Amino acid sequence: MTTHLTRAEAQALARATLADMFPGRDWGLGCLKYLDQPLRAQVFCAAHPDRHLVAKVYAPAEAARAAAQAARQAKLGRALAAGPWRVPQVLGFDADRRVLVMDYAPGATLAALWPGLDPDAKAALMTRAGGWLAALHRLSRRQGKLRPARQIGWLARRLTEARDGLRPFPEIAEFAQALAQLEALVPELRGLPVPRAVTHRDLHLSNLVVSDGALWGLDVENAAEDDPARDLVALLIDAVALGGDIAPMAAALARGYDDRDTPAELRLFLQRAYALGLWCRTPAQPSQRQALKLAAARLIIRSDTPLI
Numbered sequence: 001m002t003t004h005l006t007r008a009e010a011q012a013l014a015r016a017t018l019a020d021m022f023p024g025r026d027w028g029l030g031c032l033k034y035l036d037q038p039l040r041a042q043v044f045c046a047a048h049p050d051r052h053l054v055a056k057v058y059a060p061a062e063a064a065r066a067a068a069q070a071a072r073q074a075k076l077g078r079a080l081a082a083g084p085w086r087v088p089q090v091l092g093f094d095a096d097r098r099v100l101v102m103d104y105a106p107g108a109t110l111a112a113l114w115p116g117l118d119p120d121a122k123a124a125l126m127t128r129a130g131g132w133l134a135a136l137h138r139l140s141r142r143q144g145k146l147r148p149a150r151q152i153g154w155l156a157r158r159l160t161e162a163r164d165g166l167r168p169f170p171e172i173a174e175f176a177q178a179l180a181q182l183e184a185l186v187p188e189l190r191g192l193p194v195p196r197a198v199t200h201r202d203l204h205l206s207n208l209v210v211s212d213g214a215l216w217g218l219d220v221e222n223a224a225e226d227d228p229a230r231d232l233v234a235l236l237i238d239a240v241a242l243g244g245d246i247a248p249m250a251a252a253l254a255r256g257y258d259d260r261d262t263p264a265e266l267r268l269f270l271q272r273a274y275a276l277g278l279w280c281r282t283p284a285q286p287s288q289r290q291a292l293k294l295a296a297a298r299l300i301i302r303s304d305t306p307l308i
Helices: 007-021 060-079 110-116 119-138 148-163 172-189 229-241 246-257 264-280 288-302
Strands: 028-031 041-048 051-058 090-094 099-103 142-145 193-198 208-211 214-217
Touching: 007 028, 007 041, 007 051, 007 090, 007 099, 051 060, 060 090, 060 099, 110 119, 110 208, 119 193, 119 208, 119 214, 119 229, 119 246, 148 172, 148 264, 172 264, 229 246, 229 264, 229 288, 246 288, 264 288
Parallel strands: none
Antiparallel strands: 028 041, 041 051, 051 099, 090 099, 142 193, 208 214
């Protein structure tokens, strides 16, 4: 089964679906991924003089993922359809062609805005981002049980693999020390409640758009439950990597998210655990962007207090 689509193949499928949905209209299709190569999913802005849409076209091997994202996004679009926190509405899903059509948020991503912002403006957007995340997590948030052995075990296996020469990552000895410090926190966590929610799992500044006075979250295809801290740590790392000081960025994100229920000891454990997760997924020879994200993760790991 075909795993990738070229831009031309995906455009033909998108045009056919749009012709069925909107008879008599011609749509211009501009690629939103800026990569002229076969991809598992191609994303286009569909432009007409009186309307703009987004068409996401999946390769045949991604049919199940396409259907899952359509269902998940439709549900979130209904829940976050108005107010300051939004998700693009699903307008249609062509299962045969694997084309998801949704509203277009006509604004700039936080990643595009970031380089031109002063520290106060960055902090204001991080507070808004925290509010969007809180709105997303509230839809499914519940109290669960922390399973630190599972997280520690996964990190320990990655360390063993790296020491054996499989999937090595930078500064293995320092990672081992940080992991030992994380393990030392575990006895303090027994019996503490931990929040669980369906998370984003791929949250970064490019997936948040400022548009029409609201903040829109993109690529909300995940439907699995996880620790909300995963999203918070990922967003903080990206903000710092792209040029933000960690203390004000973390404070602004925490202010927007406003978690008053999770104990401080637990938040400290989770922020370190997910920062270590990024560390051990960093290639031994990282790109400049990966190196910046690793540096941000290590700042989080060094903190003796919960940041978010």
